[in-house]
Amino acid sequence: MTNTALFREVQRWRDVWWVMALVFGQATLQWWIFFTQIVRGSPVGNNPGSNEFVLVFWFIFGVCFPAFFFWLHMVVEVIPGKVIIRYRPFIERQIPIEEIAHIEPRAYRPLREFGGWGIRGWNGRVAYNVTGNTGVELTLINGQRVLIGTQRAGEMASAIYKIWSSPR
Secondary structure, three states, rough: OOOOOOOEEEHHHOOHHHHHHHHHHHHHHHHHHHHHHOOOOOOOOOOOOOHHHHOOOHHHHHHHHHHHHHHHHEEEEEEEEEEHHHHHHEEEEEEEEHEEEEEEEEEHHHHHHHHHOEEEEOEEEEEEEEOOOEEEEEEEEEOEEEEOOOHHHHHHHHHHHHHHHOOO
């Protein structure tokens, strides 16, 4: 077998409008404060921060934070022998096909079941998701359940099942 991907999906936070609205709303506020206090020389608020404080906050939340969210993404690949989850820049997890006991495409409630989106987990369950409410849940032979959020749950589950059920 080759390492050609049977399934590949890239999900980006920048495609989630409400997340980007929050991120860029905060960035816009930081740019306004920067422009008003640093460029125009007019302190912002009743108890304005120092210019150094404004510069640091502007750089972190007006420049770095939006750039980070624009870059952040999750890639899921199903290749012969394993499922690979890359949540850039935080994690790369490879699940060997031999460790999978059960595969189930399903709808889920990100907030209720996992406390939101991102990398979430407790009580032997972990979720990797960016947006939406569909995914593929893998039950591993050690009892851990791994939910992988996807916009193409049927296609992902079929690809995993294809390599899972083939002779090893």
